Amino acid sequence: MTAGLWLCALLAGGIGAVSRFTIDRSVITRTAGSYPWGTFTVNITGAMILGILSGLAPHPHLALIAGTGAIGSYTTFSTWMLETNRLGEERQIRLALINIAASITAGVAAAALGLLIGEHL
DSSP, X not given: OOHHHHHHHHHHHHHHHHHHHXXXXXXXXXXXXXXXXXXXXXXXXXHHHHHHHHHHOOOHHHHIIIIIIIIHHHSOHHHHHHHHHHHHHTTOHHHHHHXXXXXXXXXHHHHHHHHHHHHTO
């Protein structure tokens, strides 16, 4: 791996992180209630984008930069778990379980759809 590849991954990661923050905040300001719609939106769109990228089968260096750098910093497993835990601590067990089931189901479906789209582009 070259220094240029590392630099590109670093820049892509910064773009992904800022995008996540921006989209998360934008969704949160438009939704009400305790459900973490911002994180859900980011993770599902990230799964679809990564599926599309995988379907396109780009050069391994581009896949590393876009997939690991940009999408890896755009999506957030840790925040998803923290917010699910928060729901549980607040005794919102139903919402916590919905968050787990919906995130996994929608995430896998979005990745599969993205893969299908990417293979046909």
